Amino acid sequence: MSESKSKRSATRGGPRPRVSGVRQTGVHAGPRYGILGGTFDPPHLGHLALAQEAYTRMSLDRVWFLPAREPPHKPGRAISSAADRLAMLERAVASDVRFAVSTVELERPGPSYTVDTLAELRARWGAGVWMALIIGWDMLAYLPQWRDAAGVIARADQIVATHRPGAPAPEGEVARLEEQLPGLRAKLTVLPAPQLAVSGTEIRTRVAQMLPVRYLTPDAVATYIEMRALYSVVDQMARGERGGEQAGGVGG
Helix, strand or coil: HHHHHHHHHHHHCCCCCCCCCCCCCCCCCCCEEEEEEECCCCCHHHHHHHHHHHHHHCCCEEEEEEEECCCCCCCCCCCHHHHHHHHHHHHCCCCCCEEEEEHHHHCCCCCCCCHCCCCCCCHCCCCCCCEEEEEEEEHHHHHHHHHCCCHHHHHEEEEEEEECCCCCCCHHHHHHHHHCCCCCHHHEEEECCCCCCCHHHHHHHHHHCCCCCCCCCCCHHHHHHHHHHCHHHEEEEHHHHHHHHHCCCCCC
């Protein structure tokens, strides 16, 4: 893939402002990127609030949203097409210059393993880019089951996990994970996150029941869902037929 083609495919949603190469701390000279992966079926306000929190608290230059081609932690579950999920995600972030979309996982066949994604992003962006992997607390607890979890820790400069009320206390959970994954604690940052009670499952269910989803997902995404009749009863029947085609895998 040529450099120009790679740049076009990696960044979606229009031109972005120049990223400063100088940090005020003087510790790191390259841009600071957050990486937020997921199925995004559909993207919703919870995703955007999480990205904003990480952007602000971690002093990031940009948060990259990475839609998975085949989420390995959801084997056998029918999902919307990559084209539809990408289109919704582009619409979700189009008005916010802090966010961008990378198609790196959509371009790679097979399950979307994070360890492979981090290696590919490092090859594309170079050693000067500081990469923070942004994950939810549930995925952090599942980290020991990811494909090459030690490799994920080694390749990310920081792992940012958002704690939620009702989850196990961060200290005890991190100690447990450190026993299984030595070196995690040194790279882990735990952030409080806005608690928005919204999920992709809830949105899909509401659409199927012909209930409104405005204020749960960006208006542009809601419009696209309606235009494409996504998550309707007819669409759910088609998704059920496609479910057996989804590849399985072991962990993120």
